[in-house]
Amino acid sequence: MILVSKTQIKLITSLQQKKYRNKLGLFVAEGPKVINELITAKLQLHSLYSTVDGLFEGETVQIVSEKELSKITALKNANNSLAVFKIPDKKPYVENGITVVLDAIQDPGNLGTIIRLCDWFDVKNLICSLNTVDCFNPKVIQATMGSIVRVNIVYTAIEEFILERNSPVYIGAMNGKNIYKENLPDKAIIIVGNEANGVSTNIINLVGNKVAIPQFGVNKKTESLNVATATAILLSEFKRITVS
Amino acid sequence: MILVSKTQIKLITSLQQKKYRNKLGLFVAEGPKVINELITAKLQLHSLYSTVDGLFEGETVQIVSEKELSKITALKNANNSLAVFKIPDKKPYVENGITVVLDAIQDPGNLGTIIRLCDWFDVKNLICSLNTVDCFNPKVIQATMGSIVRVNIVYTAIEEFILERNSPVYIGAMNGKNIYKENLPDKAIIIVGNEANGVSTNIINLVGNKVAIPQFGVNKKTESLNVATATAILLSEFKRITVS
Known part of the structure; x- marks a missing residue:
């Protein structure tokens, strides 16, 4: 031995x-x-x-x-x-369908789950703000179940990234428009934010287009949806329209 | 002190x-x-x-x-x-809209997330198989963020529970029908299963009606969706139809 x-x-x-x-x-x-x-x-x-x-x-x-x-x-x-x-060489960002942007996601399990979701929903690019947890963190690697090799993950200044894009941008936020009532495009940028604070104010001021998963029932007391759970539902909404 | x-x-x-x-x-x-x-x-x-x-x-x-x-x-x-x-007194099951049934969920974090999802989507009843992790497990309590008091959680033999119901039953399974193509009712029972094995064979044999969240893209290699993530998307699909 x-x-x-x-x-x-x-x-x-x-x-x-x-x-x-x-x-x-x-x-x-x-x-x-x-x-x-x-x-x-x-x-x-x-x-x-x-x-x-x-x-x-x-x-x-x-x-x-x-x-x-x-x-x-x-x-x-x-x-x-x-x-x-x-660590594999960085690949350039080539816009393709839905792009997910993460603003300051801190929990490795959440990042891992979101990477796995991107893979499931055929999201080619995941853009992470520079203060998002590192995708090569061991806990992230465990949570991705290998999906990390099939999603192009780019760490960058997300404000500039968004400014350089032409596709419509959607921010996941509690006080946004009801996502179920929106006509969603098949090419878009979806931004979700930090576990405690959501998407940062400067990004909201930049984009403005907020969408929400509505809370059901009369007694609306649920704190919020976990960011990975919310991302799952948002991606499902954007991708379901492509099913014929 | x-x-x-x-x-x-x-x-x-x-x-x-x-x-x-x-x-x-x-x-x-x-x-x-x-x-x-x-x-x-x-x-x-x-x-x-x-x-x-x-x-x-x-x-x-x-x-x-x-x-x-x-x-x-x-x-x-x-x-x-x-x-x-x-521990609060047990409340009886009164059928109301969507009921979620869990078959042998083991991870406290998953159970906590599912309880929170039930609360969000106004699911009044969560039925757990007797071998599902206990909802008063400290890790579950932490993950529910208080939602545990707003969802009626019943531990019971789920086979018998299902047999006694008249509402249509849907099983979340990888090889089910595409959920996005189904006409879903507003009153139904949704069953999701164990993290590694999914819903058990005897329940599948009993019900048969399997639905799946399709995987997107040509290179379908994602292992599976996490059970809490899958439950989020299934609940979103059942509830979105009620948004007018």
């Missing part, structure tokens, strides 16, 4: 932090399912560790003990395999 | 387990927002602990230190207040 060196442990655990991911151009994925999806998507493997032999055909796997794996995992309960991948 | 006794600590931490919640008829809620929502909904308070004075008007609050709170919290980072409430 090959031991995981201290240098390897230091490298891998450092990748839990964004600054080291960016510096080294590497990120970590855990669990055989996600790892295999990333391998299939031709992401470049840096190193691969597993407590089980034979899970990754044609790849060089370093077999490790449970104890060794526990030293490099970012999860509470390690899922038998951990891989380090090279 | 009053100290939290060992007996109190033992009582409160025991409520992290379902068997003690059922035995004692009590559950825990944390954080001033959720606690205040439950108080407003007239749930009976058993005891209330806070590191901050003046958060709960008209209630007897035991002021505790951060250290004491850390001994009774179920959260990684305690949110300044913890309350013990009596």
